[in-house]
Amino acid sequence: MSSTEKQVQDSCCTDDHCSSKQTPQTAIDIDKRTSCCGDNDCKESNDSNNTDEQSQSTSSLETFEYQIKGMDCPSCAATIEKSLTKTKGIETVQVNYGTGKMAIGANHSSVSEQIPKQVRKLGFEAEAIPDKKNTQTYKVEGMDCGSCAMTIEKHLTKNPNVKEVSVNFSTGKMQIDHDTNQEEIIKEVERAGFGASLESKRKQQEDPSEKKQKDATTTISGILLALGFFGSFTNIAPTLITVLYAAAIVIGGYKPARSAFYAIKSGSLDMNVLMASAAIGASLIGEWFEGATVVWLFALGNTLQNRSIERTRESIRSLINLTPSEASVKIGDKMVRKPVEDVSINDTIIIKPGEKIPLDGEIMTGTSSINQAPITGESMPVDKQQGDTVYAGTVNENGSLEVTVTKLVEDTTIAKIIHLVEEAQEKKAPTQAFVDRFAKVYTPIVFGLALLVMVLPPLLGIGTWGEWVYKGLALLVVACPCALVISTPVAIVSAIGNAAKNGVLIKGGTFLEKAGAIKTIAFDKTGTLTEGKPKVSEVLVIHGNEQELVSITRTIEEHSTHPIAQAITTYAAERNIPAKNGDSFSAITGKGAQATINGVEYFAGNPKLYHEMNVSLTDLEDRIQSLQKEGHTLVVVGTRSEALGIIAVADTIRDITVQSIQNLKQVGMGEMVMLTGDNQGTAKKMATQTGVDRYFAELLPEEKVTAVKKLQEEGKSVAMVGDGINDAPALATADLGIAMGGAGTDTAMETADIVLMADNLEKLPHTISLSRRALAIIKQNVWFSLLTKLAALVLIFPGILTLWMAVLSDTGAALLVILNSMRLLKQK
Structure with a gap:
């Protein structure tokens, strides 16, 4: 949740379920009105961090870190803390619900063995986080x-x-x-x-020299193979042709043979072992041309595969190059160029128009438009001014800026994106895990079958040794499930890389697959479908004119930092309606505020204030009730004797929301649901305006979890979209948790399965579409790989499939699978 949204809820919610409010700093700030949230989204905050004094007193303790699984609300964290603090030997316990991590301070190391068992008894799982210092x-x-x-x-x-x-x-x-x-x-x-x-x-x-050497090896082997092949049609001595083939095998096969040696030594049966065995076997039975062809096709296939795979890996590595290597640091009156690694927190850096911002920071002076597309994927530049946050890797389009550095180079938002995406790529998707298990079984079985084919038929007197050894060697090549093993990870890396470049973090292949299978999306209303901050929605004038009414209201409200007051003053400023000269400003706690203008006392507050002053609102009761039912907060403006008008304030729908929901329908999303604390009337109106198919109204925060479970009980795979930690229980309950505004909150980046870095839904349709296409490509790859292997196995025994054709089918299939997966990199 953004700081603005947090202020709105903390300042103006009057829901009994809010556990805390911000302490106002002036008398006017105490002005608390009828809730402008409309949605009971305030939640119990998780404050599990110990005080500084505690951390100092326990500095001599051994510290153990664990990842906790199974927590679905902040109270779970509190439960674990309370239970473990009673365990003998444990002095301190910190459970962070947002990151799912626990830090234990114990006076002896043996306690670490008890912790997972103790946590399991509470209904959760604790996994030790290894020390990665070295x-x-x-x-x-x-x-x-x-x-x-x-x-x-x-x-x-x-x-x-x-x-x-x-x-x-x-x-x-x-x-x-x-x-x-x-x-x-x-x-x-x-x-x-x-x-x-x-x-x-x-x-x-x-x-570059290493690259040339690799290319030269394959090239030389290919030339020798070609010389031997064409020489066989001339009068060149057969011995010389055999020497050319043998040289091609030795030069081209040196690297795979060396790798095969260490693989066998390590007890591994990889493709290098299979290919080396096939090449050596072909040579032993006198099939020198086949052996040389096997080696060259294998080397060529590997070269092409490596280059293609590197291109998919570069989709993430290229993010590193988004940030400049140096920054212009202001030291006194001078400007010094420094490597970004040498810039410290609180240093002042200068960013000129057109330059990339080197580090995360806060603008001290200057205004500009910042292109944040590399981080958030937003299509339009964002206006920034003093006090706003800027991110490394974004582009300063116009205006010179002085920025105070807030994060070191390794802690910037883009560094975290790169780290999280690389972690995501390392997590196996269910399909990939299945394929890997299949490959582990398939390879030894086919290898054993190949040995039987070489030995058994000749011993039984069926055919010759040379014939069956040749077929066995072809089987060895087919035993390599390279295309099948590559089919899933390359597609996942490509899709996650594409998403990252478009401002979307997908935390792993599992979540990519889940996103592709989602049929129902549940949206939190406040801060997700709506702005999460109030705006003037209607001005109703009873006496005088609108400009006069707004001017009086601005005069009263501009001394308050209350979100409703700010909404009114912003409305007036946008229309160039000035404030009047007033004095005697004061707040009326829970009801409104007042000021004296030209000797007359004016009030701006809720209807309850005017009822207490016995000012008749009879003629307006129907309109007041109608507006309140639609979720508006009302500010009645007038004197002690009469009401001059009403200003209605409400949370507004985001500009991008309606378009995003329409786009989701176009990509085939089955059902979209809105979760809100608003009454039925307001919820119905909001649902109609946004285009969602269904809504759950009058929900307390904890009841959003119930709503998600209800959708799941209907047999639907549900994604929950919220604006960060406030919706954490519902995000955790859903099959897929999607958080918005990750660029502004580290918590959102840590907790959700998928993070939309921008604070809107603009990239959600692309994410769903990309995930579905990734699923389709993974299925294509798996089936293509299996059918290719099956066809090769069938064609070996009739003698149709030669050894070099077997190699070509294996490396060719792997290359086609990679190229098919790489299409995901280019999806717009």
Whole structure:
């Protein structure tokens, strides 16, 4: 929830369910009116942080961190805290509902073993967060399917200096906790047949010489193969042709053979093992041309796959380049260029027109329009002035700005986006997890079958050894499920990358798949479908004219910071209606405010104030009741003897809401539901204006969870859209939680399954459409991969499928799957 929306609710809600109000700072600020929220959205806040004194007194304790699963409201966090503080040995407990994390301060380490059991008894799950102080991230090159990642992991775990290692094929990254040096880790990865480089804060440039060497190996192997092939049609000696083929096999097959050696040593059966076995086997039975063709097609396929996969990975890495590497820092009267890593919090930086903003900060002087599309995906620039927040990577379109830095380079909003998206890409979707399990079973089975095919028929006297060994070798190639394993992760990486570039954070493949299957969306009303802040909706004049009425009201209200008062003064300012000369300003607690203008006492307040002053509103009762039923807050303006008019204030529908809902219908969304605390009349009117299909009215905050459960009981897969932590229980209950305004709130970025970085629904239709297309492409990839393998298996035994055709079908299918997935990168 934005700070403005928070102020509206805290200042003007009179709902008994609000647990806290802001303390007013002036007499006029005490002016509290009938609730302008209309929606009982105020919720109990979770204040689980201990005081500074407590943290200082427990600095000597051992600290353990856990991820807590199963909390669906802030009271769950309180329950866990109360229970664990009674456990012997535990001194401090902090449970943060927003991030789902728990920090334990204990006086001995043995307590850590009891904590998960204790939390499980309470109905939740606690998972220890490993200490990653010594963990380094490396960029790994040369992986062309998930089995390569497994080979590297198994190889490195045999090194006694490596504590823990995790290699992710999708992102091309390796997380490793070790006690040795960087050079040793890089060498170990190279021994396994791959390249590695320690990832810096900024994108490392690829070594061009290394790239040329890779290309040269494949090219030389191809030339030797071509010379041997065309030489076979001439009078060149067969021995020389065999030498050319053998050289092609050795040069092109060196890298996969080396990788195969370490894979076997690590107990892994990856594609390098299968391809190397096929090439060596073909050579042993005298099929030199087949062996050389296998090696060259495999190398060529890998090169093309690697380049294609790198393009999908670059969809995220390119976000790093959105931020400039240097900033202009103001030191006294001078301006000094510094690397962004050397800029500290509270430093003042200068951003000229047309420049990218290097770090998150707050504008101290200057006004400008900022293009926030790289962060929020918003199509139009946003006007910014003193006190507003600006984000690294956005563009200052006009006007020079002085900005106070509020976050270090590693903590900026865009840095968090990159981190969260990379984490999301590492999380396996249900489909991917199933495919990986299938591949683990499929490969050994087909490998075993290939060995049986080589040995059993000849022993039984069926055919020759050469014939069946050849067919077995073809089976070895088909045993590699590369296309199938790649089918899901590349599509997910592409879709998540596309979403991130358009201002949408999808937290993982699981949520991408869920978004694609959603049929019903429930929207919180206040702050989601509406602005979440009041605006003047109608001015009803009884005596005099509208300008006079608004001028008097502005005079009374401009001394108040109350949201309703600000709505009226903004309305007057937009129409250039000036305030009058007044004095004796004062607030009437809970009813309104007053001021003396030209010796006459004027009041602006709710109808109750005028009833107490015995001012007749009989002629206006019908209109007052009608406006109040529609969710308007009324400010009656007049003197002690008569009412001059009424100004109606209400929350307004966002400009983008109606268009977004229409777009959702166009992409095939089945049902859209509004959840609100408004009465039936107001809810019905709002539903008609926004275009939602159904609404639940008069809901207390906790009843939104009940409404979501009711939709689920109807057999619907439900997404809940809210504006951050205030809607957390409902977001957690829904099948998919979508939060808006992530650019302004770290909590929203941490808690929701999907985050719309802009504070509106503009990108929601794109997200749903992208998710559905991703699901469709994943299904296409999986079926295509399975059918290709099935066709290859069927064609091997009649002798139709040659060895080089088997390699071509495997690498070709993998490449087609990658290219099909990459279409998601370009979806508008």
